Every structure is written in structure tokens, then in C-alpha cells.
Amino acid sequence: MKQINIGILGCGVVGTGVAKLLLEKKDLLSSRTGAFLHLKRVADPDTQRDRDVHFDEGVLVPDAEQILEDPEIDIVVELIGGKGIAKEYTIRALEKGKHVVTANKALLSAHGNEIVKVARTAQVDLAFEASTGGCMPIIKTMRESLIANNIRSMSAILNGTCNYILTRISKHGDSFEKALKTAQEKGFAEAEPSLDIDGHDSSHKLAILNSLAHGIDINLDDIHVEGISCIKPIDIRFAANFGYDIKLLAISKSHGEQVEARVHPTMIPLSNPLAHVTGVMNAVAIDADETGPTMLYGHGAGMMPTASAVVSDIADIARNLIVSAKRRVPILGYPEDNIKKADILPMKDLYTRYYIRCAAVDNPGVLSKISGILGELGISIESVHQKGKNANDAVPVVMITHEAKEENVIRAIDRISALDSIPDKPVLIRIEDNNTQE
Amino acid sequence: MKQINIGILGCGVVGTGVAKLLLEKKDLLSSRTGAFLHLKRVADPDTQRDRDVHFDEGVLVPDAEQILEDPEIDIVVELIGGKGIAKEYTIRALEKGKHVVTANKALLSAHGNEIVKVARTAQVDLAFEASTGGCMPIIKTMRESLIANNIRSMSAILNGTCNYILTRISKHGDSFEKALKTAQEKGFAEAEPSLDIDGHDSSHKLAILNSLAHGIDINLDDIHVEGISCIKPIDIRFAANFGYDIKLLAISKSHGEQVEARVHPTMIPLSNPLAHVTGVMNAVAIDADETGPTMLYGHGAGMMPTASAVVSDIADIARNLIVSAKRRVPILGYPEDNIKKADILPMKDLYTRYYIRCAAVDNPGVLSKISGILGELGISIESVHQKGKNANDAVPVVMITHEAKEENVIRAIDRISALDSIPDKPVLIRIEDNNTQE
Numbered sequence: 001m002k003q004i005n006i007g008i009l010g011c012g013v014v015g016t017g018v019a020k021l022l023l024e025k026k027d028l029l030s031s032r033t034g035a036f037l038h039l040k041r042v043a044d045p046d047t048q049r050d051r052d053v054h055f056d057e058g059v060l061v062p063d064a065e066q067i068l069e070d071p072e073i074d075i076v077v078e079l080i081g082g083k084g085i086a087k088e089y090t091i092r093a094l095e096k097g098k099h100v101v102t103a104n105k106a107l108l109s110a111h112g113n114e115i116v117k118v119a120r121t122a123q124v125d126l127a128f129e130a131s132t133g134g135c136m137p138i139i140k141t142m143r144e145s146l147i148a149n150n151i152r153s154m155s156a157i158l159n160g161t162c163n164y165i166l167t168r169i170s171k172h173g174d175s176f177e178k179a180l181k182t183a184q185e186k187g188f189a190e191a192e193p194s195l196d197i198d199g200h201d202s203s204h205k206l207a208i209l210n211s212l213a214h215g216i217d218i219n220l221d222d223i224h225v226e227g228i229s230c231i232k233p234i235d236i237r238f239a240a241n242f243g244y245d246i247k248l249l250a251i252s253k254s255h256g257e258q259v260e261a262r263v264h265p266t267m268i269p270l271s272n273p274l275a276h277v278t279g280v281m282n283a284v285a286i287d288a289d290e291t292g293p294t295m296l297y298g299h300g301a302g303m304m305p306t307a308s309a310v311v312s313d314i315a316d317i318a319r320n321l322i323v324s325a326k327r328r329v330p331i332l333g334y335p336e337d338n339i340k341k342a343d344i345l346p347m348k349d350l351y352t353r354y355y356i357r358c359a360a361v362d363n364p365g366v367l368s369k370i371s372g373i374l375g376e377l378g379i380s381i382e383s384v385h386q387k388g389k390n391a392n393d394a395v396p397v398v399m400i401t402h403e404a405k406e407e408n409v410i411r412a413i414d415r416i417s418a419l420d421s422i423p424d425k426p427v428l429i430r431i432e433d434n435n436t437q438e
Numbered sequence: 439m440k441q442i443n444i445g446i447l448g449c450g451v452v453g454t455g456v457a458k459l460l461l462e463k464k465d466l467l468s469s470r471t472g473a474f475l476h477l478k479r480v481a482d483p484d485t486q487r488d489r490d491v492h493f494d495e496g497v498l499v500p501d502a503e504q505i506l507e508d509p510e511i512d513i514v515v516e517l518i519g520g521k522g523i524a525k526e527y528t529i530r531a532l533e534k535g536k537h538v539v540t541a542n543k544a545l546l547s548a549h550g551n552e553i554v555k556v557a558r559t560a561q562v563d564l565a566f567e568a569s570t571g572g573c574m575p576i577i578k579t580m581r582e583s584l585i586a587n588n589i590r591s592m593s594a595i596l597n598g599t600c601n602y603i604l605t606r607i608s609k610h611g612d613s614f615e616k617a618l619k620t621a622q623e624k625g626f627a628e629a630e631p632s633l634d635i636d637g638h639d640s641s642h643k644l645a646i647l648n649s650l651a652h653g654i655d656i657n658l659d660d661i662h663v664e665g666i667s668c669i670k671p672i673d674i675r676f677a678a679n680f681g682y683d684i685k686l687l688a689i690s691k692s693h694g695e696q697v698e699a700r701v702h703p704t705m706i707p708l709s710n711p712l713a714h715v716t717g718v719m720n721a722v723a724i725d726a727d728e729t730g731p732t733m734l735y736g737h738g739a740g741m742m743p744t745a746s747a748v749v750s751d752i753a754d755i756a757r758n759l760i761v762s763a764k765r766r767v768p769i770l771g772y773p774e775d776n777i778k779k780a781d782i783l784p785m786k787d788l789y790t791r792y793y794i795r796c797a798a799v800d801n802p803g804v805l806s807k808i809s810g811i812l813g814e815l816g817i818s819i820e821s822v823h824q825k826g827k828n829a830n831d832a833v834p835v836v837m838i839t840h841e842a843k844e845e846n847v848i849r850a851i852d853r854i855s856a857l858d859s860i861p862d863k864p865v866l867i868r869i870e871d872n873n874t875q876e
Contacts, residue, residue, distance in 0.1 A: 021586050021728065031776050032585050032768070129583070135729035137575070137583035145567070145575035147470050148459050148749040273735060276714045281731075290459065290746040291573035291736055293719075297711060298732035308728040311586040323763035330470070338469050 003036045004318045007067030009089055010080035011044035011060065014103055014130070016051045017307030018077060022314075023053065029311070035318045041067050068092050075317055077310060078102040083110055094118045094126065099326070101313040103130035103306060109204035112211070112218035116331050125320065126331050127313035132205040133158060135305035136296040137312070138284050142212040143333035149288035151213035153253040155266075155432060158205040160280035160300050161189045161196035162228050162248040166265075167278045170236045170245060176229055188280050198227035199248060199263040206250035209284070210261050210342070214254055215334035219261070219342035226264035230427060235357060238385065238398050239267050239429075245275045246429060258345045267355050267431040348407035353382070353431040356401070356413070359394035360386075363421040367397065373415045374401070377408040394423055400431070441474045442756045445505030447527055448518035449482035449498065452541055452568070454489045455745030456515060460752075461491065467749070473756045479505050506530050513755055515748060516540040521548055532556045532564065537764070539751040541568035541744060547642035550649070550656035554769050563758065564769050565751035570643040571596060573743035574734040575750070576722050580650040581771040587726035589651035591691040593704075593870060596643040598718035598738050599627045599634035600666050600686040604703075605716045608674045608683055614667055626718050636665035637686060637701040644688035647722070648699050648780070652692055653772040657699070657780035664702035668865060673795060676823065676836050677705050677867075683713045684867065696783045705793055705869040786845035791820070791869040794839065794851070797832035798824075801859040805835065811853045812839070815846040832861055838869070 006022065008015050022029070022039040029037050042055065043064040067073055068089060076093040078100060080086040086107050093100050095118060102108070108115065108131055119126040129139045133156075142151075157163050161183055168179035180197070183189035195201050207220040228248050239246050244267040253260040268275050273295050277283040282300030287293050299305035320326050332339055360366045367384065374381060385398040401409070409428065417425045444460065446453050460467070460477040467475050480493065481502040505511055506527060514531040516538060518524040524545050531538050533556060540546070546553065546569055557564040567577045571594075580589075595601050599621055606617035618635070621627035633639050645658040666686050677684050682705040691698040706713050711733050715721040720738030725731050737743035758764050770777055798804045805822065812819060823836040839847070847866065855863045 025586055028588070029586060032772055034768075034773060135583075135732060137579050140578065140583055141575050144754065145573075145578055145750045146746070147753045148463055148467060148746050150466070271716075273711070273714055276711055278709075288746075290742040292740075292743060294573060294734075294736035296732075296734055299730050302730075304728040305730060308584070308586050308726075312583045315585045316582065319766050320761075320763070323758075323761075323766050325758070325761035325763040325766070328757050328761050328763070328766075330472075334470055335472055 001030065001034065001036050002322055003038050004075060004321055005038050005040040005073045006075045006077060006314060007040055007070065007073040008042045008077045008079060009064050009067060010078065011042050011051065012079065012081070013303045014306045014310065015042065015044065015079040016053055017303040018079065018310045019055070020053045021307050021311045029315065033315050033318045033322070035322050037314060037318055040073060041070065043067050064089055068096060073098060074321060075099045075101060075314055077314065078104060079310070081106065083107050087111055090115060091118050094122045094124055097122055097124055099125040099127070099317045101127045101310055101317070103128065103310055105131040105201070105204040105208060109207040109218060109220040112208065116336065119331060120336050123327060125317050125326055127316060128208070129313045130306045130309035132208050133282055133284055133296065134298060134300040134302065135308045136282065136284060136298040136300070138209065138296055139212065141296065142209065143329050146286070146288055146291065149290045151254060152287045152289055154209060154213055154251070154284065154286050155274060156206070156209065156250045156284040157247055157274060157277050157282050158202045158250050158284070158300060159196050159248060160282055161193060162202070163277065163282070164188045164280045165197070166228060166231065166246060166248065169231060169233050171278070173233050175233065176231060197229055199225040202248060202250045202263045206252060206261060206263055209250070210252045210259060212333045213252060214259050215332070215338060216259065216340050216342040219344060222261065222342065222344035224262040224264065224347040228265050231265050232427070234396060235355070235427060235429060238357065239355070242400065243270050244268060244431070245270060247274060247277070249274070249432065251432065255345060258343050260345045260350065262347065262350070265429055267429050269433060348410070350406040351403050352406070353403055353433065354401045354409050355429040355431055356399045356426050358397045358416060358422050358426040359424050360397045361394050361421045361423065366419065366421040369419055370397070370399070370416055373412050374399070377412045379404040379408055379412055439468065439472065439474050440760055441476050442513060442759055443476050443478040443511045444513045444515060444752060445478055445508065445511040446480045446515045446517060447502050447505060448516065449480050449489065450517065450519070451741045452744045452748065453480065453482065453517040454491055455741040456517065456748045457493070458491045459745050459749045467753065471753050471756045471760070473760050475752060475756055478511060479508065481505050502527055506534060511536060512759060513537045513539060513752055515752065516542060517748070519544065521545050525549055528553060529556050532560045532562055535560055535562055537563040537565070537755045539565045539748055539755070541566065541748055543569040543639070543642040543646060547645040547656060547658040550646065554774065557769060558774050561765060563755050563764055565754060566646070567751045568744045568747035570646050571720055571722055571734065572736060572738040572740065573746045574720065574722060574736040574738070575747070576647065576734055577650065579734065580647065581767050584724070584726055584729065587728045589692060590725045590727055592647060592651055592689070592722065592724050593712060594644070594647065594688045594722040595685055595712060595715050595720050596640045596688050596722070596738060597634050597686060598720055599631060600640070601715065601720070602626045602718045603635070604666060604669065604684060604686065607669060607671055609716070611671050613671065614669060635667055637663040640686060640688045640701045644690060644699060644701055647688070648690045648697060650771045651690060652697050653770070653776060654697065654778050654780040657782060660699065660780065660782035662700040662702065662785040666703050669703050670865070672834060673793070673865060673867060676795065677793070680838065681708050682706060682869070683708060685712060685715070687712070687870065689870065693783060696781050698783045698788065700785065700788070703867055705867050707871060786848070788844040789841050790844070791841055791871070792839045792847050793867040793869055794837045794864050796835045796854060796860050796864040797862050798835045799832050799859045799861065804857065804859040807857055808835070808837070808854055811850050815850045817842040817846055817850055
């Protein structure tokens, strides 16, 4: 039986999970791949920590050089994370002719195009199923299963922390702060949660999916990103009244040459399967021209779900090596020659429907002023909802618009904010309606 | 650019869809695979019918021999369907050293083990993504993405006709007969719908998935199958009262050596994502030991969704041929040497919860008689619901049991049916509770 030698860089949570799988499931993996996936070395500066996995003498070493410089190592698994040393090691491994498996979305979304070029020059494989959507096989689905399709749109819940918090607000009426605290207590949110709740983790993943979906460069900079900290229980209650829920969605839509790419809290109808993705679960809904609507659903993070995806990449490369094949599937799904420059639709040119909530001091004229502003900017209102009547307190006024242009809506919000009877900046949530399923 | 020659056997709905994709998307497919996927020949006895696709002179022929005997053809796509001539042609194509792509679940579920052996002897690939779950990449997910996982359980909606009918009953209160008629009018049900509504189409697909999930022989005969024609609006209303919906599920669960395999109407809680799969949509929920719960969702049938899956198989084989690889992934996910004989748990040994509805002539003693029977057979009742009080009409009595053994429940139903105050055979629906997601 052919032996494939594997080196893991970084033995944190996911690295430990991958080591566990390679060691504890070696018979299953040999049986299914026909090769012995041999974990030759694991490099991590901390070799002393108890990891609940047994390494043979000499496997766990402090020094990455023992992987990068070992000519016997076929596959390097980069699980250090971040954009610093992880980038250097990834590029060195590729240049040494090693295939690389990584779960590093921050690295790929920032430097993916450069890394793809290095892999191409070195004629090796680069696999990254675990970078996006955890155990969901979204990268494989894009690169292989949807090969005959043009992707019309993609809407995805890609951050379990945010989805858990929004579920707490929606199902338990928690405030954002209380929901975040619960998430932290349960280990679903970091002590420093901003990468997740500000939407940036989702935008890293969207940059990767967007490239695969549309055959374009990986492009992070032009993605519009908003987080969830502005979402209040009252917004979720209003949404529920209209038959909607609020999710942090990563959205990509194709308009021929231009592509929408945005991450923000989004109102979606309960008839949309994404509305029923609760807690820490993730999902990617894709509307492609031949398949119509499809969805993948699963854990987007966590030790073993992520390790499962990393090992599926290792097995894929091993299956290549057994038949003496490599670079069987292009890294980004399209051959590098055919990757186009990303042309992202500027956010101001977006057309969609909007939910606008203002806290208005109940002045009989305020609604007429607001409608006046919206009317002047060509924004037509589908419905208005006003609750409570106390003369001195601010009462919420909620408006749902018909499809309108983003730059006009932003201008309207600025003008509404300037009204005397509107003490706080209005809350704006974009609405996505979905194709019905039946 | 390498040219891969393709022959399609059978140009019905799906065959036409595949031809359309290969012809109309040839640039996309060449760009993504790096090969020219050349539709060399299509064989169908009816060469005259208008198919809304343009074939060059000599491509559409009446005679399959022009594909089977053509040494230039690399990949044969079998889309004739059924177990007759399709079996003969599939085996001949494999024996001639051609790779075969098929969407034929009836053939694979009945003769798959024999066909896999022929492919193995001939050292060619056999791909069948479109046989199960339409455009959902469930076969690829099982064979490749879940490679490091043991599948604990699988619950799937695999028949769009049944799901459409149940959705009509659930959302519109239609009777089964009316819902079936609507499905037929919309083209979602055949004029002769029994293969679908009796559950046999789902069992064909479950036989295939079961084999991939557990590394066992394809086994259709031991799958317990019930259809949906017994489902009444009243059952769906009761289910809704308890926070459940009723779906036709194909269920597989692993108990070490033994595997459950059953297709029947099933009550599932609304917190289960499958409860929100409506209309003709299909979904497969998998609980694997490393990933935890996952789900794929999409169209399980239809011309272009199915053709999309067939073409993904063609592209997969083409990508193998370009790098001079074949049989890169074992046909059933496990090497043929490691496929175990299927050991299906006898239905009588199943333990689950049950919904039992009797129409009882409202005799004050009837409930005590029923509970007596259940008690004697060790079946404990979680709750009882009785509606209406007219002394002479039959009123529905609904019971939900705790987990009980199937053979005892069947015995209880027989004894309850024999009571004077129970005019009709009670309705029995199995309940599946799911692991919560949060």
C-alpha cells in the first residue's frame, strides 16, 4: 500500500482534530483511499500542552523546518492561522513541491491570488475545503458538482457566532449584549468577538466563495461588510410580524460582468430555508441556472467538523497521488488562465427592499415629513407600522420600502436623521425575498 | 485540448437535457475541465420527435450499437431507464472498457452489485450522481467529503411527488386524492403514480445511499416500504398541534453491524430542518460522527437539475482521463474488497415512538380498553388526545407513545382493530425526534 507522508503546521484546536482523525481512524482512511495516510510530523512551538492525542516519539516537534525541509513529506497541512508566518510557510511548502491543505480563510481572502500563482508555478495542489463552511462540502460542490452551472446567486450563513446570537435574540428575546455573553459562556464566541460579530469572518469566506462561483479573482476589499451589533429584539419582533427573520447573510449575485458581494444583517421570509438555520449552524444557499435552488447545511466550525473537511482534502490529494495525478481540478474551479478580474457592483448601485425603523417623538407631522423625504428620493413605501401613542416618548415607526436604490436610501436616512423629531439614527435592514420553492 | 467522446443512450427528458448542456455549454465545460466534451452520438429509437436541441447530421441515431461498438467513445451515458435493455447495454459498455454514467436508480438498486463487479473487472468508472437526489451532490459527498466519518444516521426526502402532495395536504388542507390530482396537473406526478406514492422510488434511492453510507452491498429487498396514501389531513393537523409535520422519509441508522433501512410517512418536529423542505424539493440529512448534523437540499428531479448532475459525473471522468487516471474513487466509496454484506435490522425489532389514531365510537370504556392493550404489551403512552363528544359518531382518539418495539405495536394495533368500538384499522405513523441543533 502506498504511503503518503503528512506534516501538520500548527497544533491548536483544528490541528489536534486532524491529528486525531489521521491516527485514530487510520484503518478507515486506508480502507477508503487505498493509501496509508501517515502523519509523519506535527510542528507547534508548544510541544508540552496536553492535547488528548498520542503522538509517537519525534512526531510532535517545535520547529516547522522539520516539515518544510523534509523531502519525504508529500502534503503540508497549514493550521497556524492568520496572515503572518502562515503565509510564509504556505508559500515555502508550495515552492518545495508539496501539496498544501489549509483552513486559513484570512490568508486566502487576503493573499489567495498570490498563493494560487505559486501553487500553479510549482504544479502542486492547494485545497481549502475547511476554510469556508466548516464540514459542508461547499468548495467541492462549487469546483466539481456545479461545473455545468452559472451561479446566479448565493446567500450564506457563514458565521456560527452571529447565527447563535441572532437565534438567541429571536427565540429568547435576549438583548444583543446578553446573547453575546451567553455565546461566550458556551464557547461559541471568542472573548474578543469583533472578527465574528462585525461580519469580517463572513466576508473572508464570501471572498473565497465568490471567486469559485464566478471564476473571478479572490477579492476581499470591495465586499461591503456590516455586523450584527445594531440588531435589537424589537427589529426581530417586527420582522416576525411580517413573516420574516433576521440573519447575517453573505450575499453574492451575478449581473453579467458585475457581481454583488455584501455581508450584512438581512430580513428573509420564513419560507426561505435559511430562516430555519438556527444556533451555531451554517448554510449556503445557491441558485444556479441549471440546478435551481440548492442548499448545504452543517457545522461551520468546531474541532471535529473542521478536521473532517481538512481530512477530506488530504484524502482527495492522496487519491490523486495513488493514480499519479495532480492538479486534477483547478484550484479555483476555473483554470488560472480563465480567472477574470473581479468587478464588484458598488454598494450605492444596489437595488433591494429595505426595512427602516426610526424612533420618532410622536409628533403628528413626523410621518408626513418622512414620507416626503422618501418620496422626493423616489423611494416608494410598501407599508408603514407605528406602535404606541404616548405623546412624549419616542415610538417606533417602521417602514418597508419597495425596491429602491441604495444611494437614495442612504441619502434619505441622513435626511431623516436630521429631523428634530427623530432623536436617533434610523435602523436600516436590507430585505431579501426568495424564489418560492414550489 | 484533449477530446473526450461521449455517447448518450436514451434521449428522453434527461437525455435531452444532457445533450443540451454538452452542446450549449461546451465553452464553459471546456474551460473548466480543460477537455473538449464531444457529444459524438445519441441513440434513441425515436429520432423524429422535436427535442428543442440541434444535433449535427449523424449524431442522433436509432441504434445503440453505434455507441456500444464505437471504439472512439470514452464515456457512455445510460439514460434509458428501467431494468431491461438498460442493464444489458450498461454491462456491454463496461465490458467494452467504456466508463459509464447512469441516472438509473431502479437498475442500480436491483442489480448494482453485479454491475459494480463488471466495472471492476473491466477497470473502468461507474458514476451515478443523478440516480439519487437529482442535482444534490449526495453521492460525491458520501464517497469523498465524508471519508473520515462513520454515518450514524440518514433521513431523506427523496421523492418530490410525495413531498409535493404532503405539502399540499399540510398547507392547503387538501385530501390526498385532491393533492395527487393537483400534482398530476402540474406535471409533478405521473399519470400512473404508484412507483412514487407507494414509496418504491424512495426505497431504490435509499438502497444506493445505504450502501455508500455504511460500506455494504446495495440491498433493496430488506428495506421496509410504506407509501403516503393513508395520510389524511386530520393526521397532519394533529401533528401540527404537537409541533410536528409529516414527511415521507427514507431512514437509515447504524447499530454497529446492523443497519435500519425503512421508507414510511414520518412525524418530525418543526425544529428539524427537513420539516421545512416543501413542495417538490428534496433533502438528505446526515448525522455523521465527526461532522455532526449536515443536510443537502435541492431539486431531486426535473430535466436540467438531473442533467446537471449527469454532466458533473461526465466532467469528473473527463478530469480523470486528462491526467490519465481512472478508478480514482471506489464506485461505492469503499474498495470492493471491503464492501460488507448488508445486515438490515428486521422491522419487528425497531424501537421508536408512534402516533396512533383510531376512530372510536365514543364509548366511555374504549380508552380504557385501548390503554389496557397497550399496557399489556409494554407500550407506554406519552399523551392521549380525544376530540368531539357526539355519542354515536366515531371520534378520533390520538395517542403518542414513548419508545416502543415495533412488533409489540403491530400486535397492539391488531388487537385494537378487533375491538367493537373501533370501526376502522388505526392509523400508525412513526415519529423521529431529532438532535437539537443548538
